[in-house]
Amino acid sequence: MKKKVLALVLSAAMLAGLLAGCGSSSSTNSTTGSTGNSETAAPAGDGGGGEDTASTGEVVKLKALIISHALTKDITDMKWVSEIEEKAGVEIEWEQIRADWETVKSTRFAAGDVPDLLFNATIDSDYTKYAGLFMDLTPYISEETTPNITAMFEEEPDTKTLATTMEGKIYGLPKFQGKWPSTNTVMFINKEWLDNVGKEVPTTYSELKDVLMAFKEQDANGNGDPGDEIPMDFNAGANNGWFNSAYSLTNLVGSLGIQLTNWGTDAYFAEDGQIKCYAVDERYKLFMKYVADLYANGLINTNAISNDYSAFQSLSRGNEKGDALVGCVFGWEETDKFGPTLYSQYVPVPALEYDIDCEPGTYDTRWRDDYTGLNMSGNRVCVSANCKNVEAAVRFIDCFYDPAVSVQGLFGGISDGCVEQTGDNSFKVLDPLDPDTDPGTWKWTSTMADNAPMYIRRDTEIEMAQDMTYALEERKIYDDVIAKASESDTYPQMFMKYSEEDQNTMALTQANINNIIDNYWSLWMTGESDIDADWDGYVKNVNDAGLPQILEIRQKAFDAYLGK
Numbered sequence: 001m002k003k004k005v006l007a008l009v010l011s012a013a014m015l016a017g018l019l020a021g022c023g024s025s026s027s028t029n030s031t032t033g034s035t036g037n038s039e040t041a042a043p044a045g046d047g048g049g050g051e052d053t054a055s056t057g058e059v060v061k062l063k064a065l066i067i068s069h070a071l072t073k074d075i076t077d078m079k080w081v082s083e084i085e086e087k088a089g090v091e092i093e094w095e096q097i098r099a100d101w102e103t104v105k106s107t108r109f110a111a112g113d114v115p116d117l118l119f120n121a122t123i124d125s126d127y128t129k130y131a132g133l134f135m136d137l138t139p140y141i142s143e144e145t146t147p148n149i150t151a152m153f154e155e156e157p158d159t160k161t162l163a164t165t166m167e168g169k170i171y172g173l174p175k176f177q178g179k180w181p182s183t184n185t186v187m188f189i190n191k192e193w194l195d196n197v198g199k200e201v202p203t204t205y206s207e208l209k210d211v212l213m214a215f216k217e218q219d220a221n222g223n224g225d226p227g228d229e230i231p232m233d234f235n236a237g238a239n240n241g242w243f244n245s246a247y248s249l250t251n252l253v254g255s256l257g258i259q260l261t262n263w264g265t266d267a268y269f270a271e272d273g274q275i276k277c278y279a280v281d282e283r284y285k286l287f288m289k290y291v292a293d294l295y296a297n298g299l300i301n302t303n304a305i306s307n308d309y310s311a312f313q314s315l316s317r318g319n320e321k322g323d324a325l326v327g328c329v330f331g332w333e334e335t336d337k338f339g340p341t342l343y344s345q346y347v348p349v350p351a352l353e354y355d356i357d358c359e360p361g362t363y364d365t366r367w368r369d370d371y372t373g374l375n376m377s378g379n380r381v382c383v384s385a386n387c388k389n390v391e392a393a394v395r396f397i398d399c400f401y402d403p404a405v406s407v408q409g410l411f412g413g414i415s416d417g418c419v420e421q422t423g424d425n426s427f428k429v430l431d432p433l434d435p436d437t438d439p440g441t442w443k444w445t446s447t448m449a450d451n452a453p454m455y456i457r458r459d460t461e462i463e464m465a466q467d468m469t470y471a472l473e474e475r476k477i478y479d480d481v482i483a484k485a486s487e488s489d490t491y492p493q494m495f496m497k498y499s500e501e502d503q504n505t506m507a508l509t510q511a512n513i514n515n516i517i518d519n520y521w522s523l524w525m526t527g528e529s530d531i532d533a534d535w536d537g538y539v540k541n542v543n544d545a546g547l548p549q550i551l552e553i554r555q556k557a558f559d560a561y562l563g564k
Contacts, residue, residue: 022399080413148401172379262373409452439465
């Protein structure tokens with residue numbers, strides 16, 4: 001997709017803007033000047049850096065690749081992106097890929113086929129696997145040249161830790177969107193069903209089973225059919241999603257004192273500074289016996305193991321008559337999970353206390369802490385080692401981290417009618433221009449959304465759309481429990497740094513471990529295999545597959561992180 005080129009002759013006011021880059025003002029400083037046909041190429045310069053043309057007024061031509069959501073409109077149609085191109089003095093020729101990037105990435109990278117800028121296209125291991133293909137940006141990051149990125153690194157030091165390799169280099173720049181909640185997961189229950197069966201919101205494992213039994217045995221949804229209710233549902237996901245899905249039943253292991261941190265950690269957690277795997281912990285055995293008991297009593301959706309996310313989501317939205325079908329389930333936010341008709345029936349469930357064959361309070365109840373995973377991500381953008389004008393590329397990148405631009409990157413452009421700037425540092429997310437689209441879908445349709453490079457400061461005031469307002473409110477029930485976790489009980493896998501050798505060892509060994517774990521959990525849940533009879537042999541097999549070696553590698557990285 002070729003973007004219209006910018007005018008060669010820029011006004012004096014525009015030149016002043018170029019001299020300043022994007023600065024760190026919260027004002028958008030939008031410009032919508034006329035466009036023409038400039039063919040000004042970027043000078044080569046020395047060392048791949050090129051001449052910084054901000055002071056000359058020349059427009060630097062760069063090529064960029066962006067991997068976007070399938071719904072996302074053409075980036076060339078996003079006015080806020082055109083505005084920062086103009087402000088940074090660059091003209092970007094965009095290539096936008098919406099699907100199958102992973103199937104072509106290795107071929108392109110192996111051939112050195114990369115443009116000047118890559119947005120949302122790389123992962124940490126790419127920088128070692130394709131050494132020499134990407135630019136170390138460390139020399140280009142300073143208060144003078146990249147004021148917004150520098151401010152992020154200073155004010156949110158974990159973002160710099162996230163971006164920096166073991167060798168102290170920075171290839172991919174991260175994002176920080178500090179307005180997201182502390183957990184990805186809410187456990188919802190249908191309050192109307194509770195009223196219909198004369199029960200209260202459960203607070204313990206025993207109470208949850210009691211409630212689910214009532215949902216099963218009575219006409220909880222009141223439609224005259226006592227057999228169409230599904231007491232509890234979950235999403236197992238794919239690729240060992242039992243542990244890595246945000247909406248798996250494994251969220252409940254927190255009731256046994258196991259502090260989950262983010263998703264996608266293959267059952268690893270930290271406890272008193274030690275890295276452990278709860279898939280071989282005796283507390284996991286207790287959890288699985290409880291789950292097996294629920295399943296044996298017909299309280300868990302029998303199709304949950306095989307259902308994909310679409311089926312999981314659809315079931316929670318009821319039937320054609322508008323009847324709710326699911327009593328208790330995990331989800332992100334009520335309107336997203338249950339739809340515009342049923343969402344008001346559901347309320348959040350607090351973190352449950354484990355009380356099977358013991359008193360409540362025996363275990364230190366926890367809930368999943370996802371703050372870092374929801375608010376930070378690495379590798380939002382990087383630069384090719386063959387870029388001929390790194391200064392211009394980095395100047396353009398820094399614009400994405402401007403306060404106002406960051407809000408537009410996440411929620412949509414001010415000029416595009418998605419966001420209103422209500423003050424120097426305050427914004428309002430507007431209703432979708434398409435009245436048939438919910439705010440979450442509209443965000444992914446109209447802008448780069450969560451894939452954007454951004455730095456949304458903690459003190460930036462944002463009046464959110466309805467879905468995020470609900471999401472933040474729903475999670476207040478978990479605030480006190482999440483706050484209990486200390487640094488030594490929090491395992492932020494995303495900050496761990498590994499050598500290439502350790503990465504390869506973990507990738508191979510973890511696959512073998514996951515094969516063993518995946519062969520058991522569903523058999524135990526469904527009663528096809530007995531956990532008491534299997535447990536010792538199962539643990540031995542997991543250890544023999546290499547778990548101690550992985551724990552040693554992860555412990556080394558965790559110790560280095562704590563001593564950062």
